[in-house]
Amino acid sequence: MNVKRRRVLLAGASLTALGVGQAQAQAKVIAVGVSLPLTGPGAATGITTQRTLERGVELINAEGIQIGPDRYTLKLSFYDNKYVPAEAVTIVEKMLADGTRFLISLGSGNSVPVVAKTTAVKALQMSYASGKAHLTSPDFPLSFRVAPTNETAYAVYPWLRATYKDVQKTGHMNPSDEAGFTESEDRRMIAEKNGFSNVANEYFKRGSTDFYPVATRLVNAKPDLIDFGGTIGRDQSLGCKALRELGYKGKIMLGYSDAKSFVEVAGADAAEGTLLFDTLVDPQNAQQKELQDWWLKKYGPPFPTFAYSAWDTPFILAMGMRKAQSTDPVKIAEAMRGAKWDGLYGPEAFGMKSVYGIDTSITRAIPIAVIKGGKPVQLTTIPWPADV
Template identity: 30%
Template sequence: MQSQVVKITARIAMTLVLAPIFVGHAARADTLKIGIIGPLSGGGAAWGQAAVEAGRVLADETNAAGGLQVGPKRYKVEIVSYDDKYNTSEAVSAYNRLVNQDGVKYVMILTGAATAALKQNVEDDKVLALTGSYTGNTLDKNSHYMFRFYSDPDQYVGPFVDWVKKNQPGRKVVTINPNDETGWHVADVSSRTLTSSGFQVVDKELFERSQKDFQPMLTKVIAMKPDIIDLGSTPPAVAGLIVRQARELGYDKLFTKSGGSGPRDIVAAAGAKAAEGTINVLYADPSNPGYQRLAAAYKKAKGQDGNEIMVPYYDGLNVLLHAIALSGQIDDTSKVAAAFSRALPMKSVQGDQIRLGGMQYYGTNTQLITVNYIGVIRNGAPVAIGKLQ
């Protein structure tokens, strides 16, 4: 298992509106470990690398402040990340190592498959988890230690479909998603929403995450003459591969991406010409100064552009650190979980409002409600053209 340890000192960014929770310089700080489990290699690497880098950026901004103030003590935060290769068994191994060997009580789990596999472990172990899962059953009335750190399709697909209906011609849609719990949930939400909005969903395709040749599937899809192919929760690099192969087969209509955004990775795999005009749900506005600050730090560290999903990773970690500070506890995760309601609402690094919710959807208020954007790929780059709230 590939591992990466990034030691960081964390504080809350000065752009946020909460009271200061960090103290000045001193000689020594205790350590608070936060684990990250996600794909640091393979098709989902853009998401995993963004998570690790978001933690590093947060630390770089706060190293001089001296640490996170929790009660009478202050803490240096150590981010411990493991590559699960988008594989459930690897994710379980990473979790066990984090909890049993590294002594981690706080963990970020990036994918739906990993979250589904670890959901009960999190509750049993009282490990406070932040998840990026799109899986429908991630949160329920028994979720006390699991928090989703951004809005999921239940919150934003409706406004996304409404925007497409108002701004794009054509009503015949094919959806394409991975053949796992994440893909099933996104396909279900998307198809129900599209149908209720007057679209005709002529096919719902599922593929295995290891798949590289999509021409047989796309030949069938294109024969149905869809006006729109929605790539749903398909990983960005794979989405780009699908776009390129579909264009090669003669498909010249619209692509949409209603989940798991990553337009730059789509362009890298498809080419700018093939990807032109693709409509995306974006986690960030590329023109926003807050995002640009994170993006510049990522590019300096990695030598390439990062995925805009850095924004909810960064914000999610900020919310967690605020909750820990407000709880006055570092070891009692039940008190930290209760403090989320005191930490929120707060402002995102982009200035948008983050709220706590989820009761109406899952029977529990462990969902961070965030603002997403409508984006379009123009000349090889994403451009935000609206908000989804």
């Protein structure tokens, strides 16, 4: 979505309550089901996503989505999958039975088990999730990845090689589920291609409270950097804390995090120096500042950094509907595959056909932050590799 379009959306948000109500009464409604963890180990990320999506749809609906003579608005329905795959399957089966044909899903363990079901009924699925052919392939032409996950390694590991000459050996720590297995496989492969030696690869049960056995094995392998891969939420903090208490002095790298919550649980000393991939701390453009200012005014500090990652999703769906001039998920997916637009991070696109055989994974710049003095500090932004 270009800057002019975003300005129009923001201007539309200033309509009076009466004007908005009249406009929405005349619009046709598109139902969008949202399956995400609102309780459990991924709750902080899920709640951030919910609030961010609600704001984006509020702006979209102020203008509406014009398709021929008809004006459409989006209606979000949120369901708590608790980051339990069985819960996610039940939720999505109900959505599809009720006729919902647009799904936003958070978490690989919640997205991969349902993609065959959404594909079978020609529903468009937009996932914040790790995954490979299980989620992204020509077999699933209506499945889109709307936040970089394991793919970030294509940008991050070349940067690590150029920036930290002392890092030679890498260790990997992931949850023992679809996200963790996928993240581990890709990150170890990409690390090796960039000249690193993988010396450890450990898994844990998501939501664990005792990370010392896994941390002990990692420390004993003596890696220079430990990549937390698909680890999210409280698991990141407890894993980091255990590593430091066992004497690990090397670098730790993680993403998908709420930086403030991570530091609060891990402790400032344990978190110090941790690299945060795909983490934007400070606004770098006007659109990012508008989002941050809105959040702080409505919810107060701290601003959760994952809100940036979640922001573009409803705008991408609206873009696809406008481009296709249709509400048919199949036609919208055709319009979205390989599409390019200006998003919150600047130029963005659906690509990666060279990896997955289909252009349905988001590609964009990858911001990097680091914990300094107990707070996240912006470090750099890595351009998306031209050859991926």
